[in-house]
Amino acid sequence: MFKLFFSPGTVALASHITLAxxxxxxxxxxxxxxxxxxxxxxxxxxxxxxxxPSLITDQGILTETPAILLYLAQSYPEANLAxxxxxxxxxxxxxxxxxxxxxxxxxxxxxxxxxxxATEETSFExxxxxxxxxxxxxxxxIQTEMFEGPWVMGNDYSVADPYLFTVGRWLEGDxxxxxxxxxxxxxxxxMTERPAVQRALAEQAG
Numbered sequence: 001m002f003k004l005f006f007s008p009g010t011v012a013l014a015s016h017i018t019l020a021x022x023x024x025x026x027x028x029x030x031x032x033x034x035x036x037x038x039x040x041x042x043x044x045x046x047x048x049x050x051x052x053p054s055l056i057t058d059q060g061i062l063t064e065t066p067a068i069l070l071y072l073a074q075s076y077p078e079a080n081l082a083x084x085x086x087x088x089x090x091x092x093x094x095x096x097x098x099x100x101x102x103x104x105x106x107x108x109x110x111x112x113x114x115x116x117x118a119t120e121e122t123s124f125e126x127x128x129x130x131x132x133x134x135x136x137x138x139x140x141x142i143q144t145e146m147f148e149g150p151w152v153m154g155n156d157y158s159v160a161d162p163y164l165f166t167v168g169r170w171l172e173g174d175x176x177x178x179x180x181x182x183x184x185x186x187x188x189x190x191m192t193e194r195p196a197v198q199r200a201l202a203e204q205a206g
Contacts, residue, residue, distance in 0.1 A: 002026035003056040005046065007033045008204045011105060012053035013169070015068045016204065017162035020196035022076040028203045066097040069159035081159045093153060096146055096160045100167050104142075107134040108170050132175040139171065143181045150190065165191040 004019055004026055006012035010033075019026045031037050031052055038050045047054040047063050055062045055071075062068050073082035083089035109116065110127040118124065142164070146152075152160035168188050171178045178185045191197050 003029055005029050005031050005043070005052050005054040005056075006204060007031045007038070007052050009169075010052050011065050011163075011166055013200060013204065014065055014159075014163040014166040015053040015055060015072070016200040017165070017194075017197050018069055018072050018081065018159050020199045021081060021162070021194075022072055022079045024072075024076065028200075030204075064101070065163065066094065066101050069097060069163060070094070073159050080156065083153070083156070083158070089153070093158055093160050096152060097163055099142075099146070100163050104135070104138045104167055107131060107138060108167070108174060110134070111174060135171060135174045135176050136180070139168075139176065139178075139181050139184060143183050147183050147187070149183055150187070152187075161187070161191060162197070165197070 002019060002024055004016055006016055006028060016028060031043060037043055044050060046061060049063060053068060055068050062071055077084055082093055111131045148154040151157045152164055165188055168178060168184055
């Protein structure tokens, strides 16, 4: 059985949804960020980065969302969560998830995590001012150049979809209106109809 460590509102939701999509047995374990559990010895022994998600497998522990998503897709090929037989299409999927990880997530993190990049409060405020613009630019690019529809990769649902859905849920807090990106808004609504999404959201709320 897998063990997935998560905190509500974080990127861990993408891995949580994907686990539910695979049909695998898993236990979802909440890490209380408000209580600082992510920096306590017990959790740091699982993930020294002090972040989520962390996935405990029979072979060891995985961290980082793109790695976990691809691992689950490859481990459960019958779930059809990635174009595993097409090297180029698989690379395109990884290009998309890499963009969410290395650019979009980082832009979002500048709102509350400025201390990762600077030490002066004036620097933090400057970073916060740029978040809305940067996130809006990212989603404009995703809608016009990267999103095929009805799912990220076209007609086939993939691990890119729960990832986009998760990051899209941050837009309101970043003062970006998802309705300005109708393809993304429609995708988000479509995602909420999936049983795996409903299950993951319920488990995170509980």
